[in-house]
Amino acid sequence: MKLLKDRILKDGVVKPGSILKVDSFLNHQMDIDLINEIGKEFKARxxxxxxxxxxxxxxxxxxxxxxxxxxxxxxxVFAKKAQSVNLDGEMYTTKVESFTHKKVYDVILAKRFLTEQDHVLLIDDFLANGCALLGLIDIVKKSGATLEGAGIVIEKGFQSGGQQIRDMGVRLESLAIIESMSDTSLTFRE
Ligand code: 5GP
Structure with a gap:
């Protein structure tokens, strides 16, 4: 998606540890016009x-x-990262290792919000090693729902998650796939 790639090149900042900071338009401040186009693109795909x-x-x-x-x-419906007093009834649970916070946490979803009648699209901002997406895939499997695919805004193609998830046969659509990045350059996979 050209609009997104241009924005990454203009405003993305590469941080140590293979982290791409996009907090001026996606992760902290959010550019709603851009995210609207991202939403349309997911719908088209x-x-x-x-x-x-x-x-x-x-x-x-x-x-x-x-x-x-x-x-x-x-x-x-969003999976929650911590137990909360607001959660009641039966839960699906799985474990996810956070790429950015380097810790393992439980992810939970109330069973009543995902059933075997559902056809599910997973959406997330980043795909790195795939832990977050694999956790969501595990929850979908536990629910008996049909996984239609996953839409990712930015995939870091040089990390292993994308390959692993495609190898599982999951339809994965990433709107920008970064082939490589450093302090001075960033290239996309065509
Ligand atoms: P994974 O579970 O695929 O290793 O990492 C995906 C999650 O980690 C995403 O939900 C995202 O929040 C975070 N993440 C991974 N890599 C980056 C990155 O380079 N930049 C930012 N801002 N978040 C990232």
Whole structure:
């Protein structure tokens, strides 16, 4: 997606540890016009799928998923990263290792919000080693719902997640795939 790639080149900042900072338009301040175009693009790429629900993980995925959901006209459900007093009833749980915070945490989703009748699109901001997405895939499997695919805004193609998830047969659509990045250059996969 050219608009997104141009924005990454203009405003993305490469940090040590293979982290791309995009907090001026995606992860902290959010450019809603851009995210609107991202939502439309996800809809175009998954137009042939009978999506009934978008599933994401807190926190960064939520805003993107909500804007995309306006084009699919389906609810968004987000997996939570911690036990909360507001959660009741039966839960799906899985473990995810955070790429940015380097710790393992439980991810939970109330069973009543994902059932075997659902056709699920996963959405997240980044794909690196794939832990977040694999956790969401595990929850979908546990629910018996049909996984239609995953939409990622920025995939770091030089890390292993994308390959692993495509090898599992999951339809993965990443709007920008970074081939390599350093302090001085950033290239995309065509
Ligand atoms: P994974 O689980 O695929 O290793 O990492 C994905 C998650 O880590 C994303 O949900 C995102 O929040 C975070 N993440 C991974 N790499 C980056 C990065 O380069 N920049 C930012 N801002 N977040 C990242």
């Amino acid at each position: 998954f137009a042939d799928c009978p999506i009934t629900k978008i599933l994401t993980i807190e926190a960064s995925g939520i805003g993107i998923a909500c804007i995309a959901a306006q084009y699919f006209h389906v609810p968004v």
